[in-house]
Amino acid sequence: MNVKIGLEIHCQLTGLKSKLFCSCSADYRGRDANTNVCSICMGLPGTLPLLNKKALEYATMISLVLNCRTSNTASFYRKNYFYPDLPKNFQITQYNAHEISSIGVDGYLEFDGKKVRIRRVQLEEDPGRLVYEGSMETSLYTLVDYSRAGVALVEIVTEPDFDDPKDVRLFLNKLTSILEHLGVCDTRLEGAVRCDVNVSLAGGKKVEIKNISSFREVEKAIIFEISRQKSLGTKGIEVRSETRHWDDARRVTIQSRVKEEEQDYRYFPEPDIPAVNFNEELIKSLKSQMPELPDARRSRFVEQFGLSEQVAQVLINDKYLADFFEDGAKLYENAREVANWIVTDLKGYTDEFDGIRSLKIKPLHIAELAKLVDQSVISRTTAKQILQEIVKSGEMPSEVAKRLNAAQISDKQELIDVIDKVFETEKSAVKDALQNEKIVNFLLGKVIQSTSGRADPKLALELIRKKLTSIT
Amino acid sequence: MDQLILSANELTEHIKNGSVSAEDYIAKIFERIKSVEKSVHAYISLNDSAIEEARRIDEMVKRGERVGRLAGVAVAVKDNICTKGLRTTCASKMLEDYVPPYNATVIDRLQQEGAIIVGKANLDEFAMGSTTEFSSFGTTRNPWDTSRVPGGSSGGSAASLAAQEAALALGSDTGGSIRCPASFCSNVGLKPTYGLVSRFGLVSFANSLELIGPMGRSVYDVALMLSCIAGRDSMDHTTLDVDVMDYTAKIKQGVKGLRIGLVKEMISNGVDDAVAKSVHDAVSKFEGLGATIEEVSINSLQYALASYYIIAMAEASSNLARYDGIRYGWNMNPEGFAWNAYYTKARSNFGSEVKRRIMIGTYVLSSGYYGRYYLKAQQVRTLIKQELAGIFKKLDLLIAPTMPILPFKIGERIDDPLQLYMADIDTVAANLAGIPAISIPSTFKDGLPIGLQIMGSHLSEELLLRAAYAFEEVNNVKSVANI
Numbered sequence: 001m002n003v004k005i006g007l008e009i010h011c012q013l014t015g016l017k018s019k020l021f022c023s024c025s026a027d028y029r030g031r032d033a034n035t036n037v038c039s040i041c042m043g044l045p046g047t048l049p050l051l052n053k054k055a056l057e058y059a060t061m062i063s064l065v066l067n068c069r070t071s072n073t074a075s076f077y078r079k080n081y082f083y084p085d086l087p088k089n090f091q092i093t094q095y096n097a098h099e100i101s102s103i104g105v106d107g108y109l110e111f112d113g114k115k116v117r118i119r120r121v122q123l124e125e126d127p128g129r130l131v132y133e134g135s136m137e138t139s140l141y142t143l144v145d146y147s148r149a150g151v152a153l154v155e156i157v158t159e160p161d162f163d164d165p166k167d168v169r170l171f172l173n174k175l176t177s178i179l180e181h182l183g184v185c186d187t188r189l190e191g192a193v194r195c196d197v198n199v200s201l202a203g204g205k206k207v208e209i210k211n212i213s214s215f216r217e218v219e220k221a222i223i224f225e226i227s228r229q230k231s232l233g234t235k236g237i238e239v240r241s242e243t244r245h246w247d248d249a250r251r252v253t254i255q256s257r258v259k260e261e262e263q264d265y266r267y268f269p270e271p272d273i274p275a276v277n278f279n280e281e282l283i284k285s286l287k288s289q290m291p292e293l294p295d296a297r298r299s300r301f302v303e304q305f306g307l308s309e310q311v312a313q314v315l316i317n318d319k320y321l322a323d324f325f326e327d328g329a330k331l332y333e334n335a336r337e338v339a340n341w342i343v344t345d346l347k348g349y350t351d352e353f354d355g356i357r358s359l360k361i362k363p364l365h366i367a368e369l370a371k372l373v374d375q376s377v378i379s380r381t382t383a384k385q386i387l388q389e390i391v392k393s394g395e396m397p398s399e400v401a402k403r404l405n406a407a408q409i410s411d412k413q414e415l416i417d418v419i420d421k422v423f424e425t426e427k428s429a430v431k432d433a434l435q436n437e438k439i440v441n442f443l444l445g446k447v448i449q450s451t452s453g454r455a456d457p458k459l460a461l462e463l464i465r466k467k468l469t470s471i472t
Numbered sequence: 473m474d475q476l477i478l479s480a481n482e483l484t485e486h487i488k489n490g491s492v493s494a495e496d497y498i499a500k501i502f503e504r505i506k507s508v509e510k511s512v513h514a515y516i517s518l519n520d521s522a523i524e525e526a527r528r529i530d531e532m533v534k535r536g537e538r539v540g541r542l543a544g545v546a547v548a549v550k551d552n553i554c555t556k557g558l559r560t561t562c563a564s565k566m567l568e569d570y571v572p573p574y575n576a577t578v579i580d581r582l583q584q585e586g587a588i589i590v591g592k593a594n595l596d597e598f599a600m601g602s603t604t605e606f607s608s609f610g611t612t613r614n615p616w617d618t619s620r621v622p623g624g625s626s627g628g629s630a631a632s633l634a635a636q637e638a639a640l641a642l643g644s645d646t647g648g649s650i651r652c653p654a655s656f657c658s659n660v661g662l663k664p665t666y667g668l669v670s671r672f673g674l675v676s677f678a679n680s681l682e683l684i685g686p687m688g689r690s691v692y693d694v695a696l697m698l699s700c701i702a703g704r705d706s707m708d709h710t711t712l713d714v715d716v717m718d719y720t721a722k723i724k725q726g727v728k729g730l731r732i733g734l735v736k737e738m739i740s741n742g743v744d745d746a747v748a749k750s751v752h753d754a755v756s757k758f759e760g761l762g763a764t765i766e767e768v769s770i771n772s773l774q775y776a777l778a779s780y781y782i783i784a785m786a787e788a789s790s791n792l793a794r795y796d797g798i799r800y801g802w803n804m805n806p807e808g809f810a811w812n813a814y815y816t817k818a819r820s821n822f823g824s825e826v827k828r829r830i831m832i833g834t835y836v837l838s839s840g841y842y843g844r845y846y847l848k849a850q851q852v853r854t855l856i857k858q859e860l861a862g863i864f865k866k867l868d869l870l871i872a873p874t875m876p877i878l879p880f881k882i883g884e885r886i887d888d889p890l891q892l893y894m895a896d897i898d899t900v901a902a903n904l905a906g907i908p909a910i911s912i913p914s915t916f917k918d919g920l921p922i923g924l925q926i927m928g929s930h931l932s933e934e935l936l937l938r939a940a941y942a943f944e945e946v947n948n949v950k951s952v953a954n955i
Contacts, residue, residue, distance in 0.1 A: 039573060039574055042799060042800075043794045043799075044572065044573070044574075044800065045554065045560070045562070045567065045570070045572070045675040045676075045794070045800075045801075046552075046553075046554040046560075046572065046576060046672065046673040046674055046675045046676070047672070047673075048671065048672055048707065048708050048709065048710075049709075050706075050707065050709060051709065078790050080789075080790050080793060080837070082793065082796070082811075082812075082815055083811075084796075084798055084811055087794065087799060088793065088794045089793035089794050089796060090790050090793055098847070142811075144798070146799075264838050264839050266789075266790070266834065266837035266838055266839075266842075267837075267842075268786060268787075268790070268837055268842070268846060271678075271679040271680035271710075271787060272676075272679055272708075272709065272710060273709055274709055274710060
């Protein structure tokens with residue numbers, strides 16, 4: 001069945017120092033309620049919005065990366081509606097019905113060989129937050145925290161070009177990586193990126209899903225919604241055009257408790273902010289300042305380090321992982337080995353979205369680990385054990401290896417069994433060893449090797465000598 | 473020497489040379505306020521620390537320190553301009569106890585020049601009106617005839633000057649709100665070029681149209697006050713990047729050789745005969761001063777009033793949305809109210825004229841009507857701008873009546889909003905085009921003041937003030953009411 005999915009993504013410009021229209025900090029997280037506010041973001045009578053130029057630059061950079069057309073001027077509009085989280089009871093945003101007011105329009109993003117069109121990229125202010133004691137259902141009060149109000153948001157709207165929830169995940173992964181590479185948004189911060197989705201089946205009505213708390217939930221919400229709409233179809237029930245909310249805990253979309261009325265936002269141009277002129281100079285200078293982006297970086301990883309496309313892709317999907325790799329590759333020249341350790345082993349310890357930031361391991365550790373294995377100082381198996389330790393402790397692999405030696409095989413009988421086996425397979429060496437002291441060391445090496453390096457060398461040597469003596 | 477009728481620049485000179493003590497003068501102002509307020513009611517609030525501020529000026533003078541160009545001058549500030557620590561009500565019940573935590577830029581600039589804010593002047597609620605009758609704090613009366621309106625919305629500012637309760641005043645002008653009361657109270661009131669004076673701290677009614685402007689009893693005082701408040705402000709993106717200048721410097725250069733247009737549409741239909749006659753007399757005076765006068769027609773003016781009210785109300789409906797009683801201002805226990813019910817209750821505190829404008833503004837912006845009203849109004853606005861720009865290529869200044877009528881009786885028109893709106897017909901064009909316009913006393917008819925309006929092109933304040941000054945010199949009309 002033909003499915004159409006479109007996305008409306010809101011991304012906070014957490015890379016900014018201040019809010020969109022005042023000098024309050026862009027970082028409201030962890031602050032007491034209503035402490036990160038000023039006369040302007042509280043909308044006190046007589047105050048005027050002062051546009052943050054850096055926000056404009058960031059939004060323009062996002063728009064350029066998403067291949068949007070930037071018009072000569074950007075302007076701001078007021079979206080009027082009453083809601084307690086809006087200090088002015090209107091939101092300053094952009095609006096394209098009467099002119100092209102957005103930062104960018106008509107763009108696209110390619111991912112995984114596919115292409116999704118971008119309808120618009122625009123700048124707007126985040127409202128405050130409604131806070132309920134306990135839960136929304138049981139709380140007797142609604143509390144309002146305006147510390148977030150006025151933080152810069154970039155809204156990215158796609159055309160309904162997706163037909164597979166998996167593609168949405170891939171697209172969001174790529175978008176996340178782009179935002180991280182641009183340095184405009186720390187996408188891991190709670191609420192820094194939000195996504196609303198609209199889903200419709202062939203010829204059916206469009207259903208909007210809101211309240212999806214994180215990108216990782218988006219795919220699940222869409223899968224549920226498609227199956228819900230399909231099952232309605234098989235029962236002959238028509239899908240209603242409505243807004244539904246994603247219930248994280250129950251993993252279902254539910255009809256919004258409050259039926260959203262058809263809102264008339266009475267958009268009109270914001271008189272307090274003159275239209276912004278985009279001259280070619282600005283665009284040129286932004287293009288020249290643009291950092292390396294995921295696609296280019298992936299290609300470079302393949303060329304410069306000889307990584308496979310797949311490994312490179314996994315790394316650049318998360319800027320932290322890619323940076324981790326590059327830092328590691330600087331410390332140890334076998335970059336492929338460093339990459340393999342990150343992609344195949346290290347990622348196993350981490351949650352897909354949180355990445356390896358939460359672990360204590362650093363590039364230094366992975367580089368040393370790869371080196372120790374390459375130089376046969378430790379076996380791959382031991383190295384994996386060591387990795388398990390250092391992700392938690394942050395100790396250096398060599399130190400862990402040493403420490404593990406303390407727990408090496410020093411049980412006499414266990415070693416005797418190993419030595420017996422070595423003597424069986426290395427008969428000629430044993431013979432030579434009776435004459436040549438150096439060959440004794442070879443036998444010791446074999447014993448250590450067959451215990452994956454865990455044999456206590458001193459004790460093993462003693463036992464080998466003893467056994468050799470017993471032969472003569 | 474009657475200190476109360478001195479011009480601001482004379483007064484400052486006296487204070488600077490020690491012949492007048494600022495403290496004594498401000499004390500006299502307060503005595504005056506005490507004695508006339510019952511019959512005028514120009515103020516909503518008074519500044520308790522004014523005397524102390526004046527004393528500080530005197531001390532600075534004694535120590536030989538620089539005291540600024542308005543040292544010790546009593547200034548009335550329209551109560552929609554924020555004053556830190558001093559209640560700013562907008563003459564609305566909604567903000568009856570509201571004390572701003574910051575100063576408007578113009579207040580900071582005035583205080584840097586040594587001005588003493590004596591009080592907050594009455595206005596129509598949120599500056600919506602042209603009579604000062606729509607104030608939740610009672611009507612201001614015209615000091616020339618207390619049975620009549622002082623004009624509005626800056627009626628308190630104008631009345632305070634005529635009644636000698638201040639030497640200078642700040643008003644705000646969205647569609648004539650400085651010029652109308654200046655005309656009705658026989659003072660000088662200037663609406664500067666849009667962007668010349670910072671709006672930071674001016675409580676918005678219709679932000680694309682309005683500006684703070686100086687009011688005084690003489691053209692020179694108004695030029696002096698403008699010099700103190702004008703110029704770019706980093707707190708207001710709509711201010712123009714112009715150099716601060718001294719608008720008094722060339723004020724005495726006369727009008728010889730200037731080409732002045734007499735706006736035909738503004739002296740024909742619906743204009744009181746006395747008003748029309750006053751304009752024709754003014755024409756003769758300007759000609760006598762060496763200017764050439766020609767009649768000029770501005771076709772787009774016929775749509776100006778409709779365009780103005782649509783834009784002003786649309787913007788007002790959005791600007792006033794923030795008054796919901798949640799964060800500041802009018803306070804009510806929210807217990808038992810859902811959000812919408814709370815909004816309804818809180819916002820019922822607006823007065824009838826404010827409600828009317830919010831409703832009309834909401835209507836003209838609603839989907840389906842936007843194109844028919846708001847967009848059309850903006851197109852008209854562009855047309856007016858263009859037509860005026862064309863006219864100012866050939867002419868230096870335009871003259872017209874400020875008000876088509878004389879100050880009328882309190883209560884006479886309050887029930888007829890359309891008739892009230894019609895009175896703004898000569899003033900709104902300057903706001904739509906963003907050009908400067910001044911009202912200066914022209915004459916009296918049966919004891920009632922009539923003002924003359926002069927308009928100039930974008931940023932022509934210097935020329936405008938020069939012409940106004942020249943006219944004032946030969947005209948010499950009373951600006952101090954005997955009350």
